[in-house]
Amino acid sequence: MPYCRLLIITFINVIFLTKAFSQSTTPSFLQLNASQNRWADSVFATLTPDERIGQLIMVSGYSNRKPTYEDSLVNLVRTYKLGGVVMFQGGPIRQAKLTNRLQALSTVPLLIAMDAEWGLAMRLDSTVRYPYQMTLGAMQGNDSLIYTMGANLAKQARRLGVHVNFAPSVDVNNNPNNPVINFRSFGEDKYAVARKALAYMRGMQDNHLLTSLKHFPGHGDTGTDSHYDLPLINKSRAQLDSLELYPFKQLINAGAAGVMIAHLSIPSLDTTRNRPSTLSPAIVTNLLKNELGFQGLIFSDAMNMKGVTKYFPSGQADELGLEAGMDVLEFTEDVPAAMAQIKQAIATGRMTQESLDARCLKVLRAKAWVGLNQYKPIVLDNLVNDLNPVSDDLLNRKLTEASLTVLKNTNNLLPLQRLDTLRIASVAIESDKVTAFQKMAANYTLVDHFNITSKTPDSTLAQVRDSLKNYNLILVDVHLNNIRPAVKYGLQSKTAGLVSELVATGKAVVTVFGNVYALDKLTFPADTVLASRNIEQARAIVMPYQLTTYAEELSAQLIFGAIGASGKLPVTVNQRFRVGDGLAIKPLGRLKYTIPEEVGIDSRYLMQQVDSLVNVGLAQKAFPGCVVQMAKDGKVIFHKAYGTHTYDASLGAEPKPTQLDDLFDMASVTKVSTSTPALMKLVDEGKFNLDGKMVDYLPWLKKSNKADLRWRDVLTHQARLKAWIAFWKDTKNEDDSWKPKTFKAERSGRYPIEVTDSLFEFKKYPKTIYQQIKDSPLNEKKEYVYSDLSFILYPQVVKRITKTNFEDYLKTNFYRPLGATTLTYHPRNFYSLNRIAPTEYDSLFRKTLIWGRVHDEGAAMLDGLSGHAGLFGTANDLMKLVEMYLQKGNYAGQQFISTKTMNEFTRYQFPELGNRRGLGFDKPSFKYSGNAPQSATKDSFGHSGFTGTFIWAEPAYNLAYVFLSNRVYPTRNNNRISELNTRTNVVEALYRAVKRGIQ
Template sequence: MKKSGILFYLFLSLCFQNVLAQISTPPGFLNKNRQWVDSVFKSLTPDERIAQLIMVAAVSDVKRAVIDPKTSNPDFVEKLIRENKVGGVVFFQGGPVPQARITNRFQAASKVPLLIAMDAEFGLAMRIDSTVRYPYQMTLGAIQGSNDLIYEMGAQLAKQARRLGVHINFAPVADINNNPNNPVISFRSFGENKYKVAEKAVAYMRGMQENGLLTSAKHFPGHGDTGTDSHYDLPLIAHNTERIDSLELYPFRALINNGLSGVMIAHLSIPALDKTPNLPSTLSKPIVTDLLRHKLGFEGLIYSDAMNMKGVTKYFPNGKADAMGLEAGMDVLEFTEDVSKTIAEIKKSIAEGRISQAEIDFRCHKVLEAKAWVGLNHYKPVEAANLYEDLNPKSAELVNRLLTEKALTILKNENNILPLRELDTLKIASISLGADSITTFQKTLSLYTTVDHFVIPAKPSEAQLTELRAKLSSYNLLLVGVHLSSISPRGNYGLTDAMNSTLQELIATKKAVVSVFGNPYALNKILKPEAAKALLMAYQLTPYTQDLSAQLIFGAIPAVGKLPVTVNSNFPYNSGIETPALGRLKYTIPEEIGLDSRLITFKIDSIANMAVNQKATPGCVVQLAKDGKVFFRKAYGKHTYEGSKPVKLTDLYDLASVTKITASTLALMSLWDAKKFDLDATMKDYLPDFEKSNKADLPWRRVLTHSARLKSFIVLWKEAQNADGTFKKKTFSTTKSKKYPTSVVGDSLFIYKNYDKTIFKSIRDSPLNEKEGYVYSDLSFILYPQIVQRLSGENFEDYLKNHYYHKLGANTLTFNPKRFYGLDEIVPTERDTFFRMTQLHGQVHDEAAAMLGGLSGHAGLFGDANDVMKVWQMYLQQGYYGGQQLLSKDALFEFTRYQYPEMGSRRGIGFDKPSFKYTGNAPRYASPSSFGHTGYTGIMTWADPAWKLNYVFLSNRVYPTRENNKISQLNIRTAIMDVVYEALLK
């Protein structure tokens, strides 16, 4: 960046910091609904006004309670509400429906509607099950640029909390964590940079408050630089006032000046602010009143941290401490353990003049104003119906994915190894350390190429390690995931000695790319992590971090995160190496492209299940992508109607005629790029044997658009039969031999050597159709493998795999798949009752391709949906994929455009395209620029550049017989893609 650019950036940054520090907005709940507030206030006795300032703890699942189950169980809490008229409840462990029911029970028992609070720093999941868990604030601290997504997270959390009947979130954490050994804040902080902490805290706070949720920034005046957990002791902050004022207080000032509704006071000993020995800041008037209320001008609600914590109870008993807290200036006492004693002590403080009744009344008014602001003046019970669904919207999953994606941080990238390129040169193993089974990380890695997986538990046996060492020597790249089970330093972040030593061995191979799923400070516990080939910090161990880290490694997404804290001298604050995306498929959810998951899934499920239920096909796989983002992948049904094996996303299908455009046309485009294949040359130019045939002067452009008068097909196996149905000599044999070396099906039928020449001669000598016009023909495609070999010098299959499939990571694409896959991974097709007389399973369905040994240009290719889609994504991206331009843009343009529209032909070169009048060959809403193909076995692929849509449909509709054509009659294949078009059109 030029010097002028840097200065301008600094100027803007300072301006924004200045805005955060100077613009002041009072809390929005003040002076709201005064008529209701005054009415309720007048109905309260002096004791009840005190009680409005008290929040007690509750759980909705006593069995899981980590707090005292005697004082937090619903019966005990309800008694406090009825007898003492407390003002609020703080919920801890439980579940959403139980909490909703107990909330309604408590509200019904209360004279004044209760304020319900939770610690939900990273979502309701911080306290209750079956709810959304957003990233920790440390993870969010790694995000650069706009904080709009953090605002959106706050907005979503607010809606979820309010749906559950919760009115206050004790968040955001505004502490600046600059102590790697901090046992209590750490991952809960946005980081160590006060400006970034302030910006992100304000965005989070605004998202919550602007959507109806009260907040409480914590832990004032700053808990970030401590080595003691205030849950267990009273931490000491030894910094001077200048340091505290300039650093720790900065985020709180920014929040206050932006309308913060609440602040939580920490239990800290801070001699620079209050010299009273062992006095927690919670009980300090100089800190709560003089500093927060007067100097910083905070007008909102001041909450105590939990009054049962050792940070306060170590030196001050329950009740007495609570009264001292109000004397210091707090408005709300959280987690008061002995309500009766607390009220008695507060009344004593009033009687002795340490606090006035007027002060109590003023604070009671504020609490009531907050209650009115959250709508408790028109209280309605929590509706339990659809609660789980409402608390887990797909929009939350999208925000989770996007936040995680933007946070992932590369800390080492030797020779720019990430993102991975040239997949055909890599033999990859993945090793998940600290896991007990194949991980999400590993499953996503497998979406991109062939990866062999190994799992090493936290405490492996020596035998496991010995086996691992022996197997890894044959790989040239190791993708290592370090799965840390603890986010806290108390548990050494979940890093065992065995994991650490194993990791060092892997790093020492000089082949390891390491991804750390855990607290960034864990890098201080790992021996020489900087020696890895590449190091990726994912900040947490979640399905999102694992999934997206794998996608980043392969270049489906860029790396843009920066370290929000200083770990050590090797990894200082703001470390982070940016890497680009390489145009590989990204895997996400429909919401990322603006679609509704539930609606899309319901509609596609309906169509696919109809296909299975009406026996149009035993099963199928549907995969859809837009803008290079795979948003729908689902398998339906079983391999066979009578079988029990469910279809898997990774199952291989016989692609039938989709071979034409995923193999033959691909190879021809490549040769066209290399100027070895001319579309305007004639058949004799590349097939010398055709020089004297009736096809000699047919131009390839005509041939490839099915308009060269070629016959549709020749029943080649019939030509090998005698009139009585027996096979002619030198055609087939039931036993394998030198003369009959090639299997047509299994071990029961073999074809005569060099019989392919007979097949090619039969095509050469076949008559032409009398009339010109479009006639779909297999014949020329049978010839392309020999043309490719003649022009390239490589075997057809080798050419495709070496130049395309392996580079794309599309390694399931293969002919004769039984060489590499078990039959349980391959979906069967027809029960052949007229030629091969057997169940076809792992052999090509097409008879002509079978007679060519399973390898032909018109049929014979097998693969799974994901790998087929990679080829088609390359087509959509005009030949670009994985950082390589594998085909030219010109080739894609030329081959996928209408060639003879003036003749009414809808064909491209090899590719099918939409008819000019809708005939059902393509999706109804497909654009004129779209292209695709169908396959006889029940396959369809379609790409639409105008919409950037990519569609793969795999099925075995020919099982058990080809006579079943319901898949076309019911319009299954095109109807599924039209669901997406219709959704996008809306």
């Protein structure tokens, strides 16, 4: 970085931080109201000298141990009248019960503390886990989110009866080999560390949670873990002032409530050999209290750590800590020994009772500030739910998204574009199951998954290598299950080799879910034979910093362009990956997958409403199963599968639970998913005239009553066409046998069209169908009559104009570029029947269960391919098409259909005639009739399908909706789905949820 630029950035940081930290240096817990002060003074007056010492001691507490342990803890607290307990492992209900028990026997309410740097989940199950501080260090300009994290954590802690969080860590981690701080630091930039720690601290303290800055005077530049030895910080006082002490000074000036002293040997501050800083008057009293003016609570780091006990046995170390100037001893191992040593120190004059009394009073004032002057037991009812608010799900998503860092992006590969040109494989390394990353990637397009670990047999690896030759892009997600340098961040040598091998293909996008320093283990010197396998040779590199579901899902969404990236490396890994590195990536506009709260909707309300409506339908057997998907503002906020494929196995299909990726027969939704988009594109290209005549594009209609019908009338169902023709009935004799040249039970050259496994159609019979349409009479009156007939003909129109088969045209121009790869005709050719919902048992025509073949008889007789029925697909892929419509023909930066044409097709064409239709699309009735949601606006549009399908787009609220079911199973005579109005009522619930959020 040029020197001038560095000076400018430093100057800006200084100005910003000076303003940010300008606040009273007095911690707020020392600024009590009269009532709180009276309580602290009165309690103090009742305590004996020994009890005052007890208030300065915190012992450890575990809620996951046997009753005998709890009894011993209770006895210890009661016997020595201790001031507090620092809680460790367990669960929220167990900890709450233990806390209530301890508080009930304490004359003075206990100060309950936790080491919860990244949330209560650092210690407890069933609680919220926030990102590590190193992850947050990558965020740029989103410190308000860190404040919110602190505020939310404070509320959770207080709900659990916790009053102190030993956080934040303000250590500046400038040593990559630091075994104990590392990912717990915000990074190596002292300004960023101070700024982010300030936001975190204020969030907690503004919500009455005591904090403790750690690890004073700075634990970032050491390769020794103070849990196991005494680290040496061999820096000058000037160096410490310039770097390590900077964040502490700033946060102390901003009113920090507490500071934790580390177990460090720092000769420039205390020359006494092997004296840890926790026991150093020069560091605790002279530096922290006198020089820096800190008036808050001074906590020791855990007094059982080898950093202090290696040279000073338990008891003696506790006494020396108080003698050095600390207020609270955390994790005292031997309370009787500590009490004895402290009392002896008072007796011999090394400490005075008055100095301890002052510290005791400070602790009592802190207790009053957190509300212990009006102590109430923890309410157990609804505790776990209260500790897991939906708002924190959203916050975690935002924090993770803001931290994602792209370190390489060759030729702007990310976000991925032109999905139709990519053959994508995902390779999860060190995961033997399909990962959250892989599942999310599969939402965007066809992705084939491979999972390998360091234990995968060589024969399997050889098969994977051979398979990967068929792909031109490989998504490599590296799952590191450890974050500590002592174990190389969980990176096995074979794992590193696998990553390097995939990078060497020249096709890899690598995402490392783990400690950022692991990148160094995947970087090889340029002058070695491994240089070609250096991770730097990857086409793109994404760094999410840790292995969580949030990180996995959002990294995949970044790669596919649903979200952008703005993160920067908070530390220097090596010469290639340095602090501040990170490329800005803009989102491309594909669907984002998130929760309703991100768009201002209450997820519980929406879930309750949708579940209730769907469950009524299931209970009344309106349909055996369904999939519901909803999106707002381009964000999928609801995607849920209900019920089963069938009610029982009597017809040959098992009642398999419905899955999100199941394929359904779209029925008439085919009209707006195939014919309509094809015509819109042809209109854009000037190849199709809406006001032209049918004969213009279907010359064989010449001299028929259809020849002069105008396409605009045809597409709006007012061209006098018959509603439908039962084509199959003309193939039957009166005795139910087949007429000649209709069907045979076996396939042959003359009967190649497969209608069922044992029914094959004469090869020229489709021409008979077209002829029947040509010869059919017109209705007498020109009025709205919904008709299938013209849509049966659109594949011919498209083929005649484009010289391309209808399905190929759709897949090439729409489905593959959208990533909607399951949208297809003839799904049995591509997917297992287990993924396809069966429809009706056809007892009249086909005499079998219709499963994986089109339900509509006419489409079945056209080899399963028609413009009115026959399309299958998943709800997720269908939504991509709906979203493209909603966004005026644009999706992921590609304009599939012009805005002008979209507007034309989706507007009312003949409202003056009482015709509610657009061109191809259905629209709300002018008087509510149930065909659309009741709250639908005049600009909304969609379509329903006979098999129980429905789509809807609402521009006014930017809503997209898909409902897929197989309501015709086992018979079409079941019309309860319409009687209940399930499909439109479900989307109406979405409208209500949106309006509720706006109010």
